[in-house]
Amino acid sequence: MTGWGEDDLARLRAAAHLRDGSGGLAALGDRPLGPVLQYAGDVLAAALAEGRAAARERAEECLAELDARDAPGDAELAADLAAALGTPRAAALPPLPADLGAIAAALEDTEPHVLDLVHGDVLHIGDLADEPAAEVYDPSRWLPIPPGRDLPEDEEARRGLARHWLADQGYRVV
Template identity: 40%
Template sequence: MNTWDGASLERLRAAVHRRDGAEGVRLLAEYPPGPVLQYAGDVLVAALGAGVPEAGPLARQCLEALTARALPGDAELADDLAAALGLRPPPEGHAVPVDLGELGSELDAEPEGEMEGEVYVVDLRHGDVLSVGELNGEDTGEVEPAFDESDERYDAARWLPFWPDRANAERDMADFAAAVADEALRPALAAALAGRWPYRRFLEAIRDTPDDTRWLLFREERRRGRARAWLAAHGYRPGPRGL
């Protein structure tokens, strides 16, 4: 099988976004699903819904892999796959058209940015992920009416708040560094994580190595899974846009 790279991952992202099950099945026949289970499960749900040939065996393989791996978000996606395969009823939860990649990125926060302490919300109607400052007109001076308690259009039920947690990204870097097989790279990553500006130094150490793409896949898997699990914990699941 081929090895995932930036171009093939972008094709998979696009297939998931478009709910293009046929393209997803083509890609998963060429590339191993293991590094991209959070994407693979979603595109296979779409493929099963569209009756794409050969989707069934791939979906069962993905279901088994998600169940065995059991990381955050894997059980929720496994439930979706099992329902699409007709093995169990559809899972409960209100569908929200949120982009899992965007939500996962904001849930993690920038490891060395200025987001710490800032409150964000998911717009449960449209799926947007927004900062409270943005909704309060921090940049434009125009407050979103549905977010303004003094406005008759205020809708408290529309917003699901959260605080970004950079500890997630720090754990991801540590877990990835511990699993790196390159004996020359491993000490460099350990040194980066032990010093100041660990995220920046981590990226510098891994840049232009074979593990650069592996890190991209690892990080996106973790982020999407956490975003899916976080939504489920609040009684929601990703709708079509979030796939």
């Protein structure tokens, strides 16, 4: 990734995972946003929520790039970022604390997984063998993740596809 070394990308991933806006701003620095728009949007939204005025210009830049690229997951992230900027585009989906990387891995796996709608955990269906059947199939608690999708190797694209799938299910990641 142009302008993004592994250490820089690791810091950005960590900031996105922790919703650390100031750490995310530091990781972004003056590097190009294009190769990391999905992570950049998440950390910039967090920085705006923290009240970091320095995030506004980069968030507007990220929003413009998301709109221009229009890859899977970009519209959903753009809506979240626009709301953080104070210019909401649509009614917000209910938030779910989920790991987009884990969702992407479950989408690609050939084994069935579920998403815990309470905690945001992605679990292999076999891990629920000790749960009562009524709880395992409770749609207010578990969301089946369809297995066997062919996902790209690119981490940015995988994150976007997972975000898009989650939005199709009626949730936004936090």
